[in-house]
Structures are given as C-alpha cells and as structure tokens.
Amino acid sequence: MRGIVWLDSPVKTYRNESGSLPELRISGDTSRFAYKNKQGHRSAIRISRIVSETLRLGGMENVRWFVMGDDDTVFVTDNLVRILNKYDHNQYYYIGSLSESHLQNIYFSYGMAYGGGGFAISYPLAKALEKMQDRCIQRYPGLYGSDDRMQACMAELGVPLTKELGFHQYDVYGNLFGLLAAHPVTPLVSLHHLDVVEPIFPNVTRVQALQRLKIPMQLDSAGLMQQSICYDKTNSWTVSVSWGFAIQIFRGVLSPREIEMPSRTFLNWYRRADYTAYAFNTRPVMRNPCQKPFVFYLSRASIKSNTNLTTSEYTRHHTPQPLCKWKMAHPVTLIGWKCTRSLILIYGIGPQEETVAGS
Template identity: 80%
Template sequence: MSTMKNHHKDPEHLFYSSWTFSKLMAFFFLLISISYLFYSLRFVSHSYDCDQNPHISISHVSETTTTSTTSSLEEERETPKEQAFEETNISHIVFGIGASAKLWKQRKEYIKLWWKPNEMRGIVWLEQKVKNEVSDENLLPSLKISEDTSKFKYKNSKGHRSAIRISRIVSETLRLGMEGVRWFVMGDDDTVFVTENLVKVLQKYDHNQYYYIGSSSESHLQNIYFSYNMAYGGGGFAISYPLAVALEKIQDRCIQRYPGLYGSDDRIQACMAELGVPLTKERGFHQFDVYGNLFGLLAAHPVAPLVSLHHLDVVEPIFPNVSRVQALKRLKVPMKLDPAGLMQQSICYDKTRTWTISVSWGYAVQIFRGIFSAREMEMPARTFLNWYKRADYTAYSFNTRPVSRNVCQKPFVYHLSNAIHNADTNETMSRYVRTQSNPACKWKMADPTQITIVEVHKKPDLHLWDKSPRRNCCRVQRTKKKGTMVIDVGECREDEVVEL
C-alpha cells in the first residue's frame, strides 16, 4: 500500500502543477509576440521608397566598392556580347595549304574551285619556288616558301621529311602577324573545302578557347597505325587562335621529340597531346583514305555539313564520264544554291510501285525495287576499296553494306545534271539523269527503267545546322510528266516518319 501511494500524486497537486505550467507557456509566447512586433515596427521605420537613395550608412560604406565591382561585371558581360555580336565569318579564317612544287601545276586546279580571292585569306606553302602563270595570280592564295627544316631529325623509313615542313605551317602562318584571326585551317593542295559549311561548323565553338577540330580516317587500319585521336591533315582541321599561339611556343621542341613519326598530322597531334588538347570530331571533314568510287560514301553522307573532300587524285571522278575537275565544277552549282543541304540524304517510298528512294541532294538519286529500311539505307554501300585494298566490312571505321549481287536489287542511279533557283518561290529545282542502264530483271513488279529523269524541289534552309541534327524528309509527288519522277525534299513535318 505505501509503495502504491509513493507512485501516485493526489489530484490537487496535479491540478496546481498543470496550472503553473500553462502560465509559464502563455508568458513565453507573449514575450515572443512582443519581440516580433517590436522588430517589425523597427524595420518599417527604417524602410525607404524604391525610387529614393539607399540608407546613408549603406551607401557610405560600399559606394566605392559597389561602383568598381559593377563596372567590372559590366565589362565582363559586355565583352562576350560584343564578340557574339559578330559571328565568325570567312574573314576570321586563315588557310594554310601544304603543297608540293612537283604537283603544283595540276593540284592548283583544285584550289581554284573553292578559293574566293576577295573574301578569303591564306597561304600556299611550298618547298621551293614555282612558276605561276599570270592568269593564276588573282585566282589563288599567296605562295610562300617554307623555312628550312634540315636541323630537325627524321627517322621514319617509309615517310618523307617534308612532313616536318608541313607540320610547321600553322606556326609559320601565325608568325606572319595577320589581324583579326580566329581560326587557322590546314589542308592539302588536293583538298576541296565547302567554305560556307566550314564557317557554320566553326561558329559553334568559342574561338577564344583551345580547340583542335577535324576528323579521323575512313580506314580502320589507318586510325590504328596513327591515332583515332588525330585530325587527318588532308581532310583538313581547324586550330583556334590561342591554341595556335600555344602550339607555336613549343612546336620546334616538340617535333624534335618525335623523329620516328610518319607525317605532319601525327606530329601536330603529338604536340596537342603534350598541350592536353583532345580532338573535337566533326564528321564533315573527309580524308577519304579509300580507292575507287566514292558514290557509296557520298550518297549516304552522315547527318552533318559537308566540309571537305580529299584524295581527289586517288579516287574516281565523283560524276561519271567527266574529268575530276569537271565533276567538281558541276558540284559547285548546288554548292552555291544550298551549301547546307549539299549531299544530305533523304529516304522515302513510292508506295504505289513499292520502290525505295534515296536522295543525296545536289549529287544523286537512287531508286530501288522493293522496300529497304532507313537503317539499311543510311549505311554507305561498299562501292569503294579500303586504303589497304581490302573489300571486307572489317576495313572501315563505320558500318557499310555490300553491293547487292541480285540484278533486280541494283539501284537505278541518277546523277545531278543541273540545278536552278526560283527567286519567286525561294525554291531550288535540281534535275538528275540516268547515265547507265541496268540489267534486265524478271521480277513481276513495277520497273524503274521507265524513269529517265528525277526532278527534286527543295527550299534552301540557311539554319539547317542551327537545329538538332535530323535528316530531311522526301515525298514522291504526282506528275503528268512522262518518264519523270518528281520529289519534294524538306524539313520533316510533325509525326512524319520513314516507314511504309
């Protein structure tokens, strides 16, 4: 009993304790409320109108600091705006062309195709003087002789020491002291640039930063022997101005450390590795380490702007039955009308005749009997041989598809004949003609033999590469023109998909 009483308090005591606790809590909350009210009134009494000057104690303490900080921030903000106001254009680019005196007479014809004397800046670097015709003076870049490189070691038994001379072109061009340079672009004398697309690619990057931009070889073995991290010089590459300055400071010492390397571009990449700058890959730079016919590669060009073509002396002319230079002159017509769309592939179907259509705008159109998936059509057909003369699929650094052995599945190929622009409709009309016959086919289905001309209508899209990459769509149009297929090419509409 006594134990039980010790553990229980009487009701009166409990009531007194509860009442005391309640009084304490009420007093506590009252104290907090009064403090909050006092603080609020004090804040209101010190507030000021937004249009008036701040409180004196604030302005006196921080007036100098605020002014200088604001000024500094405004300078930092205005500088990028001023730079961004003038987008990179062709005047900001300086070309360095590696050339050989022995091959200059024939190679200069490639440079004439893309060089614009009144718009572009650049130097052709040779190992010795060449005799230039008077008629060429206004059609080509300036010619200069490279510095003597005999002091540098060269120990590659399969190469040529001219690689050292060519590797120093960027540094020698930099030392000429040209103003307003943002990018140095390297290429060979057998490289053709689509300069409008080159500018569009470089506009994506901040020229005030370190950038080394180019692409790899088409040959898997070439990339293994040299490097997948190397920009191939024939396909061309771009180096931002500050990176060129950094390269020039170390290049001669760097070259001495790599006497066993083969070419100029692997020496550049070795120095880039020492500077810690990786290759930024752009798929439109084309080395073309292949032999034979480029048709398969060009007819299924990746969804990227076409920037350069190289090894034009090695491969067949890109159009049949003409010389290499004549073929490239024909390509200049669509290049001027719509450079962004040049070589861009579109895939669609003629549903009534069960045909697959592939358009490589400005170059060629193919008609296939039957239905081929877009996945298959976007793979280049192996119309070419690897640099090491292998024809199997393991030779390339990308997916390819074999050329069909079934005569009924061989495509009907139509090459560009001409192209015009209608200013009233802002539309291009390009015509493609069949230049060779196809073998007879016994399939009981519509025969494309009846189609002799393909007419493609397309609006130029100057902002094509400002958007996320996507293939254009094509649509077969109804026409009363006998022997003619009419196709519309343009930006894909909402919910438009390449499916039958």
C-alpha cells in the first residue's frame, strides 16, 4: 500500500521527519478551470483531480485501486482491503457511501461517494477518468465540491456508485455513540469528522480515544464495532456488545430490531434534533428511566496466540442513573465486563462465536 499526500503549496519539513511522512506532492495549476459556486472554494477542482494526477506519476502498472480520503479521514486499512477484495479490480468500480444527512444527499446526490468517508476507484476506471476528467470538469463549474465533480465524471463514464456501508462520512454533531454502538454488519472502513464530534471514548482527548481504538483494531479489525445482541434470562437484561468499543445493558427484554437501530445521541449536520433528517432509521434515546442503558467502555484488549481467542475488557462509565421502581436485578452493582471472541469469521459466511461475562 502506497500513500501520497497532495498539497496546494509546499510545506516546510525537517530531515528527521522524512521517514515518518508519506510522499508529498504539489497539485497542478487549476486556474484555467472555471469555478462559479458562491458557497464553495475553488480548491475543490484541485482535489477532484488527485486520482488523475496520481496516475500520471507513473509506476502504477501493478496498482489495483486508488483510494481517496480527506485530511481528517481515518481508515482501517485491513478492512479497506477486505472490502476491495470482494470486487474484480479489472472492471470499472466506484466504491463508497453516502452522507448520514438526508438533506446533504438531496442537495448533492444519493449516487455520490462522499469524499470525507473515502472512496475507491479501480485502476481501469482511473485510467478512463484521467483521459476525460479535465474536459468533464469544464462542464460543471457550478458544483460545490470535489466529490460531486468526481461523481459527475463517473456519470459521464456510465459507472454507478457501489455502496459499502463501512465508509462513514459522519455528517453529524455531538456524540457518535449511538452510531458506533449499532454499527451495521460490515467491516468498519473509515471514520470522518472526528474533529467535529465528541471523542469516541469519554474523559479523554480525541487523539487518546483513537489510540485506544487502535488496540482492538490491531487484534481483530474485522470484528471491530460489530454488534452482538444477547439476553440474560436470569436478570431479564438485554445486552448489546459493540466489540472493541462498548457494551450496553438494558433492563427488560428489547427486540433485536430495536437495538440494532442507532439511538439518537447525535444531531444532524444542521444542528437540529430532527430524526427525519437522517438517511437511515434511528430510535430515540430511552425515555423510560428504567431502560436507560448502563454503558461499559473498552478498557483493554489482548489475544492468546495458542487459542486464537481475543479478550476485551470493559469498564462501567459512571453517570447519574434516574430512579427506577422496577423490582428486578440492577446492573449498577457490575464493575466491568469481559468478552472473548474466536477469530474464525470470514465475512459473508457466518457470525463469530462470542462469550460475554459480567463482574
């Protein structure tokens, strides 16, 4: 895997940084292209040409895919490879996902891969794009960004978007907990706008939160954020596990259909608590005081090489709990949870074996 960072102008670097930085390139002059969108910035033209400019560098004969993301996009590279391996790189493929915002998708396109979530273009398609992109861009001076210019050229080439739900634009504000705790059953490929939302783990900085997430990511990237729903019959609890991230315990028996929907812990891109503004189903945060979840966040994870089992531990996040008058077992006495997983899953074949125990 080779990475290149494209800039609009040179930046100062130091000798001791050369080994840790990716290859830096300066984009070509785009002053000849018209840009007429009053709300955007003409840098969108430069960014939209990055795939073509990368191809022109040469030495790309053995490349299968070109993957593009923003400067605030975090990729889970192993999962990116897993997703791309599903497709024939010798064919034309344009792979990515939509915005979480219904209004954003209406304004831009429901057929566009959003650049913040990242997208992938197969090598043959990149070659076809490079031959016509500059002429294509000239025909769309009124578009806002780079990703809608890219989609316009894909439309001219007759290539539709292949949607993969693991690419995340995250056009939301607030807390991503509801989205991450109910991640769809597909590898987590990318995260975006982490500088806009709250840290994904509480009481730490955004960087520290990502460093903690790297631990399960390196142990079992395919299982990261995958949701399992189980039931404690003795205590009448519903337990939702988002592996490598968090565990939720709900008093009472809730259906999987309800728990697999993200709870609205976040606001839409226009900072409104409007559930009709999302391009997917959501559920309200529990209003019944007895069904407010008890949340346990990942604290550590490890793997036993001789058994190929991962063990992850989760510590309770202490927040005030409303008074509950139900006469049933109370999760407040639990300090933490431990999960073990067998690394046997191949996506599309079946679920992983998972064991959950409270302490």
